Amino acid sequence: MEKKYNYKLKLSYIGKNFSGWQKQPNRRTVQGVLEEKLSIFFNEEIKVIGSGRTDAGVHALGQVANFKTNSFKNSEKIYRYLNATLPRDVAVLSVQHVPLSFHARFSAKGKTYIYRIYTKPDPFLFGYGWYISKKLNIKSMLSALDLIKKEKDLISLSKKGEYIREDVEIREVYLRYDGSIIEIEITASHFLRYMVRKIVGHIVQIGLGSLSIEEFENIIKAKDPSKGLFIAPPEGLFLKEVYY
Amino acid sequence: MEKKYNYKLKLSYIGKNFSGWQKQPNRRTVQGVLEEKLSIFFNEEIKVIGSGRTDAGVHALGQVANFKTNSFKNSEKIYRYLNATLPRDVAVLSVQHVPLSFHARFSAKGKTYIYRIYTKPDPFLFGYGWYISKKLNIKSMLSALDLIKKEKDLISLSKKGEYIREDVEIREVYLRYDGSIIEIEITASHFLRYMVRKIVGHIVQIGLGSLSIEEFENIIKAKDPSKGLFIAPPEGLFLKEVYY
Numbered sequence: 001m002e003k004k005y006n007y008k009l010k011l012s013y014i015g016k017n018f019s020g021w022q023k024q025p026n027r028r029t030v031q032g033v034l035e036e037k038l039s040i041f042f043n044e045e046i047k048v049i050g051s052g053r054t055d056a057g058v059h060a061l062g063q064v065a066n067f068k069t070n071s072f073k074n075s076e077k078i079y080r081y082l083n084a085t086l087p088r089d090v091a092v093l094s095v096q097h098v099p100l101s102f103h104a105r106f107s108a109k110g111k112t113y114i115y116r117i118y119t120k121p122d123p124f125l126f127g128y129g130w131y132i133s134k135k136l137n138i139k140s141m142l143s144a145l146d147l148i149k150k151e152k153d154l155i156s157l158s159k160k161g162e163y164i165r166e167d168v169e170i171r172e173v174y175l176r177y178d179g180s181i182i183e184i185e186i187t188a189s190h191f192l193r194y195m196v197r198k199i200v201g202h203i204v205q206i207g208l209g210s211l212s213i214e215e216f217e218n219i220i221k222a223k224d225p226s227k228g229l230f231i232a233p234p235e236g237l238f239l240k241e242v243y244y
Numbered sequence: 245m246e247k248k249y250n251y252k253l254k255l256s257y258i259g260k261n262f263s264g265w266q267k268q269p270n271r272r273t274v275q276g277v278l279e280e281k282l283s284i285f286f287n288e289e290i291k292v293i294g295s296g297r298t299d300a301g302v303h304a305l306g307q308v309a310n311f312k313t314n315s316f317k318n319s320e321k322i323y324r325y326l327n328a329t330l331p332r333d334v335a336v337l338s339v340q341h342v343p344l345s346f347h348a349r350f351s352a353k354g355k356t357y358i359y360r361i362y363t364k365p366d367p368f369l370f371g372y373g374w375y376i377s378k379k380l381n382i383k384s385m386l387s388a389l390d391l392i393k394k395e396k397d398l399i400s401l402s403k404k405g406e407y408i409r410e411d412v413e414i415r416e417v418y419l420r421y422d423g424s425i426i427e428i429e430i431t432a433s434h435f436l437r438y439m440v441r442k443i444v445g446h447i448v449q450i451g452l453g454s455l456s457i458e459e460f461e462n463i464i465k466a467k468d469p470s471k472g473l474f475i476a477p478p479e480g481l482f483l484k485e486v487y488y
Contacts, residue, residue: 014367083365091365121327121335123258128368
């Protein structure tokens with residue numbers, strides 16, 4: 001039987017505490033934790049659909065999900081119930097009653113991810129960024145990022161063996177540096193698995209002087225995930241926003 | 245025998261992981277962790293003096309300490325050794341060779357503390373702020389803070405039974421609110437124990453409408469620590485800077 005109501009959730013969670021988004025037996029996952037609480041609240045089995053999986057360790061500032069139900073409940077009540085009962089490392093930022101056609105993954109028009117690197121010891125950023133104490137050449141990193149903007153086929157910077165839906169349209173790429181923290185922000189139509197972590201993994205090698213921009217260009221042109229070897233650790237990655 | 249060299253440290257640490265600053269048997273304290281590593285590095289017993297104790301759970305963004313040694317070591321080497329060997333929840337921001345007369349506590353001319361309240365669920369702030377979901381009247385909180393600026397004897401807002409050195413000179417009080425996070429920043433000649441937490445504890449009661457500004461004024465005028473009942477939790481408090 002088709003369920004009758006559809007809700008959209010906006011979520012924030014600390015990725016390092018979860019084995020990723022997707023439900024798996026005997027693992028603590030964000031989807032698992034949400035479905036457990038929602039099934040109790042609605043007194044029916046609830047399946048939560050995310051805008052995409054975040055890998056183990058990847059954080060979310062604005063993940064979006066939806067779920068369908070047989071009974072109608074006030075959005076504000078769902079919001080309050082979830083925030084009162086969910087563990088402290090996941091929070092619901094908003095709950096919205098939406099048309100049945102809304103699908104967190106298929107309706108998504110784009111996403112923004114942020115990757116954070118910190119270059120000075122900071123206990124408050126441990127687990128929330130990639131600590132690199134060696135000197136980075138920010139200028140070369142910026143030039144390398146320019147390559148990303150122009151190229152649509154970024155399969156070399158994706159996980160080997162993953163299905164690729166289509167060309168990626170990179171809409172915006174920023175690098176901010178305040179002398180201590182580097183933030184790379186990428187907005188695209190969608191993201192291949194490991195894409196941001198591989199982009200950052202490679203531009204960091206360029207910043208360290210271990211990889212040249214020409215070598216990086218050749219890796220991209222090879223269109224072969226096994227050529228893109230450098231993967232930044234998950235704890236620096238934040239899913240910032242999903243657009244509909 | 246008088247030691248010959250004196251070093252100044254600037255430190256950051258996650259307070260909730262420690263039983264405060266001051267060394268105690270069988271407790272994990274910041275002073276204890278630092279003395280352990282420094283005694284190994286210098287191969288002599290090192291005693292670290294903090295600008296002041298931070299209580300259990302209180303964070304530091306810029307705590308200052310000093311220690312004396314018999315042998316001279318390069319500051320940069322001390323910095324690198326400490327950051328390589330200290331646990332990840334404490335970081336050394338700088339090491340400086342200073343005159344023997346420098347004393348982290350007695351030479352301090354002032355300090356800045358920040359207290360953070362967050363009003364929307366945020367897993368990244370859990371343990372790094374006081375979560376208050378009820379509506380707060382920011383305007384009344386600001387008016388209450390004005391009282392603090394004018395008053396030198398804040399003994400009602402200190403811990404009962406603690407020795408009071410002298411009048412406190414409050415230099416600056418700010419409240420910042422971005423619609424989600426409230427930060428109260430106080431700069432003073434020195435701070436009585438529990439002072440910031442009691443100031444915040446009371447202005448929050450005022451913001452909630454459970455205490456009037458007149459009642460608060462009477463509490464201050466009573467000059468009695470047993471009258472100041474409201475203490476904000478330690479996890480919202482950050483020692484930001486110490487001035488010399």
